[in-house]
Amino acid sequence: MFKQHRLKGEEIKIILKHGKIIFGKFFNLKFSNRQILKFQDKTPEKAGKMKGLLKNNPKIVRFAVIVSKKLDKRSTRRNLIKRRIKEAVRLNLDRIKRGVDLVFLTKPEIIGRNYKEIENEILCLLKKL
DSSP: OOGGGBOOHHHHHHHHHHOEEEEOSSEEEEEEOSOOEEEEOOSGGGTTSEEEEEOOOTTOOEEEEEOOTTTOSOHHHHHHHHHHHHHHHHHTGGGSOSSOEEEEEEOGGGTTOOHHHHHHHHHHHHHTO
């Protein structure tokens, strides 16, 4: 995955808090329509002040995959799931609407699924965007 397609930690938190959600069989998809989102700083000394803007390049699709430790304790299995999702998204980037940030939140149903099943689920969710 290219660096330009990655979401950073603070950006993921903003999308999880303010983004819209689409429910699927194997994972939920949180997304932001690439509008510039303003968010406030929660620290007491700067309470209420605008911390910054989530700026997005309208030509690039950015995404992140979250696989909880509750899903599987073994990191090798969690990483396998992440790799399969990232590869499916990478190969289908041209089918995704430009200027969207995506966060994939996995569900326990994804364990034991092969790549083709994951890719089909991703394509179904992307059609709903």
